[in-house]
Amino acid sequence: MRQQGNAPHKEKTVNYIDGNTVRKLQPNPSRRSEETHRELVEKQKREREHRERKRAVRAAARRNQEKAMQMSPGYVMFLVLATAVMVAVSGVYLMLRAELTGRMKHVASLKSEVLDLKTSNDAEQQRIDTSINLDEIRQKAMGELGMVYPGKGQIQYFEIDSSDYMNQYQDIPEK
Secondary structure, eight states: OEEETTEEEOOOOOOOOOTTSOOOOOOOHHHHHHHHHHHHHHHHHHHHHHHHHHHHHHHHHHHHHHHHHSOOHHHHHHHHHHHHHHHHHHHHHHHHHHHHHHHHHHHHHHHHHHHHHHHHHHHHHHHHHHHOOHHHHHHHHHHTSOOOOOOGGGOOOOOOOSSSOOOOOSOOOOO
């Protein structure tokens, strides 16, 4: 407040209106400072409550974290046992896998060996077949050993039923 002379004089704020619309007048500055002060106090109170809630939440989270970090002996034993079982199962799996791989390699080597033996047997059979002269054997059997081809009366023919085998119940008689 300012006084001029003997008469107390309040300072007034004059608002001018520009244009064709009327603007709202601003509230009385003294009243505004009281409202602002109340709002500021309420805002500080809300902020304080918010900080306290945050602090309480953090404390609760910290307590929960500490509880979670403290494991009971039974739970620790369960974890140790579960880990040991997993390690054992993994070890057995790896061992079986290695054994399977070894057996597969062994089977492959045996297959290769069988193929080599078949190839060598076929080559040996071919060599034997080419070394035998059937005409020479026939000449030697007929000339030196007295072999003769059978005559028409000596050959007996028989018919085979639908089966491909025959049961022999007696020995073949000699003549």
